[in-house]
Amino acid sequence: MEKRVTFKGMWLPLLLIAPQIVITAVFFFYPAGQAIWQSLFIPDPFGLSMKWVGLGNFEFLLKDSFYRASFVTTAIFSTLVTVVSMGVALYLAVLADRLIKGSGTYRTLLIWPYAVAPAVAGVLWLFMFNTRVGVVTWYLGLLGYDWNHVLNDSEAMGLVVVASAWGRISYNFLFFLAGLQAIPKSVIEAAAIDGARFWTRFRTIVFPLLSPTTFFLLVVNIIYAFFETFGVIHTITSGGPQQATTILVYKVYSDGFVGQDLGSSAAQSVILLLIVSILTVVQFKYIERRVHY
Amino acid sequence: MAYRKTVASLVAAAALLGTSTAFAQTEIDFWHAFTGRLGELVAEQVDTFNGSQSDYKIVASHKGNYSETLNAGIAAFRAGEQPHILMVFEVGTATMMGAKGAIKPVYEVMGDGFDQSKYIGSVKGYYTSPDGNMLSLPFNSSTPVLWVNRDKLSEAGIDPDTDMSTWEQVSEVLDQLKAAGVECPMTTAWQSWIHLENLSAYHDTPFATKDNGFAGTDTELAFNSPAQVAHISAMGDWAKDGKFIYAGRRNEGGANFRAGECALFTESSAGYAGIKSEAEFDFEVRPLPYWSAVASEPQNTIIGGASLWVLEGHEADEYEGVAAFMDFLSSSEIQAKWHQDTGYLPITAEAGDLTRSQGFYEQNPGTDIAVIQMTAKEPTANSKGLRLGSFDQIRGIIDEELEGVWSGDKSAQEALDSAVERGNALLRRFEQSAQ
Numbered sequence: 001m002e003k004r005v006t007f008k009g010m011w012l013p014l015l016l017i018a019p020q021i022v023i024t025a026v027f028f029f030y031p032a033g034q035a036i037w038q039s040l041f042i043p044d045p046f047g048l049s050m051k052w053v054g055l056g057n058f059e060f061l062l063k064d065s066f067y068r069a070s071f072v073t074t075a076i077f078s079t080l081v082t083v084v085s086m087g088v089a090l091y092l093a094v095l096a097d098r099l100i101k102g103s104g105t106y107r108t109l110l111i112w113p114y115a116v117a118p119a120v121a122g123v124l125w126l127f128m129f130n131t132r133v134g135v136v137t138w139y140l141g142l143l144g145y146d147w148n149h150v151l152n153d154s155e156a157m158g159l160v161v162v163a164s165a166w167g168r169i170s171y172n173f174l175f176f177l178a179g180l181q182a183i184p185k186s187v188i189e190a191a192a193i194d195g196a197r198f199w200t201r202f203r204t205i206v207f208p209l210l211s212p213t214t215f216f217l218l219v220v221n222i223i224y225a226f227f228e229t230f231g232v233i234h235t236i237t238s239g240g241p242q243q244a245t246t247i248l249v250y251k252v253y254s255d256g257f258v259g260q261d262l263g264s265s266a267a268q269s270v271i272l273l274l275i276v277s278i279l280t281v282v283q284f285k286y287i288e289r290r291v292h293y
Numbered sequence: 294m295a296y297r298k299t300v301a302s303l304v305a306a307a308a309l310l311g312t313s314t315a316f317a318q319t320e321i322d323f324w325h326a327f328t329g330r331l332g333e334l335v336a337e338q339v340d341t342f343n344g345s346q347s348d349y350k351i352v353a354s355h356k357g358n359y360s361e362t363l364n365a366g367i368a369a370f371r372a373g374e375q376p377h378i379l380m381v382f383e384v385g386t387a388t389m390m391g392a393k394g395a396i397k398p399v400y401e402v403m404g405d406g407f408d409q410s411k412y413i414g415s416v417k418g419y420y421t422s423p424d425g426n427m428l429s430l431p432f433n434s435s436t437p438v439l440w441v442n443r444d445k446l447s448e449a450g451i452d453p454d455t456d457m458s459t460w461e462q463v464s465e466v467l468d469q470l471k472a473a474g475v476e477c478p479m480t481t482a483w484q485s486w487i488h489l490e491n492l493s494a495y496h497d498t499p500f501a502t503k504d505n506g507f508a509g510t511d512t513e514l515a516f517n518s519p520a521q522v523a524h525i526s527a528m529g530d531w532a533k534d535g536k537f538i539y540a541g542r543r544n545e546g547g548a549n550f551r552a553g554e555c556a557l558f559t560e561s562s563a564g565y566a567g568i569k570s571e572a573e574f575d576f577e578v579r580p581l582p583y584w585s586a587v588a589s590e591p592q593n594t595i596i597g598g599a600s601l602w603v604l605e606g607h608e609a610d611e612y613e614g615v616a617a618f619m620d621f622l623s624s625s626e627i628q629a630k631w632h633q634d635t636g637y638l639p640i641t642a643e644a645g646d647l648t649r650s651q652g653f654y655e656q657n658p659g660t661d662i663a664v665i666q667m668t669a670k671e672p673t674a675n676s677k678g679l680r681l682g683s684f685d686q687i688r689g690i691i692d693e694e695l696e697g698v699w700s701g702d703k704s705a706q707e708a709l710d711s712a713v714e715r716g717n718a719l720l721r722r723f724e725q726s727a728q
Contacts (some may be wrong), residue, residue, distance in 0.1 A: 042726045045388060046395040047371045049724055060722065065523050066715075132540055132549050151540055151700040235366040238542065238689075241696040260367065260388060261722065 030274060038266035045260035057267035066243050067268075074247040077161060078225035085165035086217055089172030094202070096173070097180040107177065114170035118228060122235030125163040149237065153244035156237050160245050163236060164229045172217050179213035180206065201220070211291045219283055226276060248272050318350045321614045322376035326362040326599065328355060330566055331433075335636055342621045349614035359599065360685060363388075366604070370395055375390040375604040377615050380432060382599045383419060384684040387506065390428060391600050391682065391727040397603045403616050412623075415593055415667045419678035420600050423507065429600035430619050432636045436562035436594045436663050437487040439463075439582060443575040449473035453577075459585045460527065463557070467536040470556050477555035479535045480546035485691040486597050487559050487581070488528060489516050494676035495583055496520050497592040508681040508682035510724045514687070514716045517709035520587045526705035529698040539699045542692045561597060562663035565636025578659030580666050592676045594666050598637065633657075637667045638664060682723025685718040 007013045037056055041050040061067045096106055128136045129149060137147045149155040183206060191201050230250045233239060239246035239254060248273060256265030327335050334356060339353045356365040359382035366379040374633060381389050389396055400407055409427055420429045443453035449470050457463050470478035481487060493500040498520045503512035531537035538548035551571040569575060583591040590715035591643060603615055621627060628644030633653050639645045645664055648654065654661040694712040697703035
């Protein structure tokens with residue numbers, strides 16, 4: 001039976017949720033409403049005049065084959081970033097969980113990259129892979145591989161994925177490690193006594209028990225890949241070559257803040273808002289069913 | 294007790310008075326995009342001006358790169374916190390011109406006694422209204438030239454004095470360099486600016502219709518005509534054969550040239566300060582080559598760089614301070630020093646003459662190439678400059694399409710056709726917003 005706390009009257013519950021409502025209204029509904037309003041106009045950059053175009057901004061965007069291609073680019077990019085950053089983090093967390101000596105040092109070192117700002121991380125990776133002076137490029141050259149992410153699509157995509165996932169591994173590692181340590185040792189020991197090997201234990205006990213953490217990280221990482229990676233992309237590729245690394249949010253940034261086209265930028269934000277809402281609904285409706293709390 | 298209080302308040306009042314007299318100077322905000330050596334040189338100009346008089350105090354602030362500075366200025370204007378003077382790069386010119394009500398034209402700020410004729414035509418032309426009045430003050434202007442690593446040519450068995458006035462001749466030199474095993478025969482900076490915008494002006498071919506946008510916002514891009522296609526096609530072939538090495542959209546190639554890896558480098562004349570301080574080889578400046586198959590002799594090249602725009606919404610006495618500062622910047626001594634320190638073009642003919650009479654060109658051969666290249670011929674409608682809205686984004690499109698040519702994905706014609714089509718879509722949007 002479900003336990004229910006009931007309030008008498010309406011005012012107390014309203015008062016209690018008011019702060020949250022106010023914060024959401026000021027920091028979410030108001031800007032989102034403004035974006036929707038602005039997406040119906042072509043304003044001049046200085047805000048001196050606005051020209052009503054109705055759905056013209058959306059029409060302009062969807063006619064652009066590069067914009068349509070950027071949906072696919074975004075899907076590939078966010079999948080890769082999520083898989084790489086979560087996969088590596090889980091692997092490292094499992095290893096760190098088994099450490100007996102010096103686990104504190106390893107943990108600190110693994111968490112370190114999280115403190116590096118995305119744009120700075122971008123510059124660091126760019127230095128290593130610079131097509132003419134990069135250290136990694138030079139070694140690859142010795143091995144006979146001609147690295148040139150300035151002109152090669154897949155290399156550019158690979159580089160921005162690695163640079164975006166790198167700092168994120170630390171964050172995911174932290175959550176996975178906490179998740180692993182919360183799994184009761186007795187369950188695992190019981191399975192071990194029954195003869196289950198490490199891999200069987202991981203597959204049948206540890207991973208299912210980690211699922212709340214994994215689900216949380218999945219949602220958070222996809223949102224990260226969607227929204228917070230433009231610093232990395234801006235410093236490494238600026239969306240190139242030929243828009244191969246232009247993800248949706250980078251185009252919002254570059255059209256709005258570099259191109260001063262606030263109408264198109266607002267329309268893109270609205271589209272992005274829709275996509276993320278759909279994605280979140282899908283995640284909670286279909287994937288969360290398989291999560292064991 | 295009461296007595297003490299009176300004394301205390303008197304002291305406080307005196308202190309207040311004291312500070313207010315110290316701040317009687319009118320402060321003028323100046324936002325710019327320079328760091329490093331250039332940042333120091335700007336700070337030096339500002340200090341000299343502030344030290345030379347006591348009425349005005351210029352407060353210079355660095356606001357990031359060119360795009361970021363323009364954005365900071367626009368955001369500040371929207372918030373009512375705009376500076377008096379904003380540095381805007383040349384591709385932002387149409388955006389600024391379209392912002393009537395946000396900008397105060399320089400010729401108005403400078404008042405009746407303003408002699409616009411002393412400014413060099415091909416420099417100020419980029420920033421004048423259709424009736425010839427200066428809307429902004431050119432600050433740092435440069436033009437592309439050919440930088441040559443003479444040692445590299447000698448090593449490859451080529452006479453370092455060989456004539457490279459035309460691209461046909463350069464092509465032969467590239468063949469020889471490649472045959473001699475040079476890994477980087479040629480590289481470039483700012484590909485759109487040098488190999489399309491300047492290429493068009495230099496061969497007196499339109500980059501866009503309506504006099505490159507000077508005659509109206511209903512302009513359309515036109516750089517997919519035979520002259521440009523032939524050049525990009527040749528560059529594409531050189532890229533395929535490893536004779537032209539592409540390093541990036543901005544001036545990434547500069548590092549390779551300064552390190553002595555590349556034999557030829559097309560870059561702004563303002564690359565001078567960096568190359569002079571870093572290059573450990575014998576280098577030389579040559580005029581930008583032209584195609585003798587297209588033109589019997591070259592027109593002029595156009596400028597790049599930034600100009601200073603005055604923003605609306607300040608007091609009259611503050612604008613007097615702005616005018617005094619701009620007058621100071623235009624003076625021959627300050628301009629000549631700026632020109633010699635940086636490699637940027639002088640904005641007045643007098644500053645150029647002063648530099649010549651000081652013997653600078655003789656001691657530093659080649660530093661006048663850019664000036665000559667810019668001023669040898671009276672600019673035509675195709676070589677006055679470009680005035681296109683959303684031009685920063687259009688350059689991004691051009692960069693993308695050219696990268697398609699360098700990697701061999703697209704032919705020059707396909708890439709330029711696509712760039713024109715995509716760019717025109719942006720021009721139509723700008724036209725709508727500017728109405």
